[in-house]
Amino acid sequence: MGRAPCCDKANVKKGPWAPEEDAKLKAYIEEHGTGGNWIALPQKIDLKRCGKSCRLRWLNYLRPNIKHGGFSEDEDRIICSLYVSIGSRWSIIASQLPGRTDNDIKNYWNTRLKKKLLGKQRKDQIFCEKKDLLMKKGRSPSEIPSSIVVSSSDNINNQDPYLPELPVMPPMPYLNQEPRFVNDHTSIRNLLIKLGGKFSSGDNANQSINMVSHIPIDNTLTDVQASLQKDHNFIACNGHVSSSSSSVLLNSQYNILPIQEGQSGTFSSMFEEMCYCTNPQKLDGFEFLYGDMCEMNTSGSSSVITCGDSMEWGDQMNSLISTTTTSNVHCLSNYQRSLQQQEVVLQDRAIDDDINS
DNA sequence: AAGAATGGCAACCGCATAAGG
DNA sequence: ACCTTATGCGGTTGCCATTCT
Numbered sequence: 364m365g366r367a368p369c370c371d372k373a374n375v376k377k378g379p380w381a382p383e384e385d386a387k388l389k390a391y392i393e394e395h396g397t398g399g400n401w402i403a404l405p406q407k408i409d410l411k412r413c414g415k416s417c418r419l420r421w422l423n424y425l426r427p428n429i430k431h432g433g434f435s436e437d438e439d440r441i442i443c444s445l446y447v448s449i450g451s452r453w454s455i456i457a458s459q460l461p462g463r464t465d466n467d468i469k470n471y472w473n474t475r476l477k478k479k480l481l482g483k484q485r486k487d488q489i490f491c492e493k494k495d496l497l498m499k500k501g502r503s504p505s506e507i508p509s510s511i512v513v514s515s516s517d518n519i520n521n522q523d524p525y526l527p528e529l530p531v532m533p534p535m536p537y538l539n540q541e542p543r544f545v546n547d548h549t550s551i552r553n554l555l556i557k558l559g560g561k562f563s564s565g566d567n568a569n570q571s572i573n574m575v576s577h578i579p580i581d582n583t584l585t586d587v588q589a590s591l592q593k594d595h596n597f598i599a600c601n602g603h604v605s606s607s608s609s610s611v612l613l614n615s616q617y618n619i620l621p622i623q624e625g626q627s628g629t630f631s632s633m634f635e636e637m638c639y640c641t642n643p644q645k646l647d648g649f650e651f652l653y654g655d656m657c658e659m660n661t662s663g664s665s666s667v668i669t670c671g672d673s674m675e676w677g678d679q680m681n682s683l684i685s686t687t688t689t690s691n692v693h694c695l696s697n698y699q700r701s702l703q704q705q706e707v708v709l710q711d712r713a714i715d716d717d718i719n720s
Numbered sequence: 721a722a723g724a725a726t727g728g729c730a731a732c733c734g735c736a737t738a739a740g741g
Numbered sequence: 742a743c744c745t746t747a748t749g750c751g752g753t754t755g756c757c758a759t760t761c762t
Contacts, residue, residue: 379730379756402747418748419731431729454750466730469751474728 376411380420384410388417389425397421423464430462434471442468442476 391408398404401414410417423429434442438460445456451472453465460468 377732400747413732415748416731423730451751465750470729473752478727 374411375405375413375416377416380412380424384412385420385425388421392421392425419466423466426464428462429464431467434475438463439476439479442472443480446472 401418405412453469457465
């Protein structure tokens with residue numbers, strides 16, 4: 364029964380690849396292709412490597428047009444933007460960056476990009492501490508330099524390089540179409556199952572149906588577009604955003620920002636909307652985005668998120684909404700703080716002097 | 721100058737899912 | 742239908758180079 368073992372584990376070489384091994388593998392694949400069978404490949408070229416290892420070596424290093432290092436600001440922005448939207452789905456992110464591998468992007472993110480953002484976070488925290496200190500010294504908010512209290516709408520045109528650009532593309536064709544799944548519970552069930560949710564009867568199921576009824580699906584979307592559309596429609600399906608045909612803008616291939624019909628779709632309006640309609644919930648992997656200023660009063664929020672082991676589908680959906688939206692909120696918050704930070708630099712010395720006095 | 725600490729990257733590991741037998 | 746392997750993916754590890762003390 365079953366297939367033959369993939370390789371003799373005891374007889375395969377591990378560790379760094381020698382130039383001869385690279386040459387063998389490259390020459391063979393360039394001439395014959397992989398043949399769709401990585402496991403058989405090393406034997407064909409007399410390589411003492413596991414097929415899995417060959418595949419990795421080819422994909423991450425030997426494949427033509429692979430770029431190593433030297434990430435541009437644009438690439439940074441794309442990576443951050445997508446990470447905020449879809450998390451650590453490196454293969455999807457890599458698919459939007461020609462010549463980059465998921466492994467490369469993952470390494471770049473973990474070793475540099477995250478730290479880059481952490482640096483920003485740290486600077487912001489120092490600034491907040493100074494501000495708090497001033498407040499504790501009896502200064503009223505109105506006495507604090509105006510640049511510290513910056514309206515988000517004042518800074519819409521200043522772009523943080525690590526956050527999504529404002530949408531400039533026209534809406535995608537599918538955005539105004541009517542949802543296809545309204546009143547089709549079988550389709551809804553199948554979709555829910557496809558999306559990986561546990562489907563249950565009762566209130567949760569009804570909730571799911573109500574939510575999914577807002578989700579237009581377009582088969583022509585690329586994987587990443589579908590993924591992003593899915594995520595952001597989930598945001599839009601939050602009860603606070605009640606428009607039945609909420610919109611998502613896909614800027615070129617990657618920048619994504621949810622907007623609603625009848626709204627200008629400005630960064631600030633979206634930000635405020637999200638601030639007041641979500642329940643901030645810290646998200647694994649996003650700790651670096653959190654700061655004191657990001658903590659929001661959510662007493663007015665109607666959604667109470669509980670994430671336990673026995674989450675039902677409705678809970679999972681709520682969690683997903685909360686998670687995705689919150690990550691955007693935190694990111695936007697960080698974005699705003701970054702803008703504030705730029706403006707505050709010139710006032711920094713004055714504040715220091717103030718504190719010292 | 722030498723040892724320790726840190727950073728960057730390639731490769732491996734383990735899991736989930738698809739698919740062969 | 743079930744068992745087992747293949748594949749793809751994200752997380753983690755280990756090595757080497759560089760920087761710091």
